[in-house]
Amino acid sequence: MPPPWTPPPTPPAFAPTHDPLTPARDITHPHFQPGDQVVVIKGVASAELWGDAMRVVAPSWHTPTDENGWRLRDATGGAQTYVTAHPRYLVHLSRRCPDCLIHLRAMEDHLLPKHASHDAVIDCGWYTTTALNQLVHITDARSGR
Template sequence: MPETRPVYLPPDPLTPERDITHHHFRPGEHVVILKGAAGGELWGDAMKVVADSWHTPTDEDGWRLLDPNGGDRSYITAHPRYLVHLSKRCPECLMHQKALREYLVKRLGDDDEAVDCSWYSLTALNQLVHVADARPGR
């Protein structure tokens, strides 16, 4: 991943409204959590779906993900609506990517410098939460 500069845009309005069922993703699939843009393209963190898990910050089911790069946060839990398929051409995920790319490029332009929109945070329990989904006090 390129070095990123943080940008604080209003919360992404598309992802929190995305209606993805828990069964959309399967263990073993490769996904990406889209976090920003660089050069007019989206970038994010690539992960592998490991298993389903309870997602307490939003009281909704999430997925347990493995970061193939390891590190302090090798495993996180994320809500399915935060994920986009990498391992298969999924029409819904492709439409979401296109809409998110159009939303970001209008605001950020097509500068080559990678921009992290700072829409996600990790809780102390390694649960990924989108700023629009975080409950007060989290």
């Protein structure tokens, strides 16, 4: 007897939304340390912020911004188990630091009212992954990279 059919997971709905907060965020490289659990906020799901949870692994140069970045490990694995990201993209999950809490609150105030009527997972379309496995915010993307 064949296994029961399970429908494929519903992909996030794409809703391009301007992000005035992350590009202007001033977070220094030392704010995060190897072992920190972080999240990269990507949108809204059921009236809450949604994103990819990862663990900070090691310092790494972030070529798209020409600044210090972090090598991140996605605990769920997949095609992009390790990526490099700029610190301003990250928010602490493993501790409640004031800078990250302020950023989270500002993101909630900005995003939740815009997507309050949606029950779906909304991907705001702010990030892409380059051929070098570097997570890049749309405001940091450079042509040819």
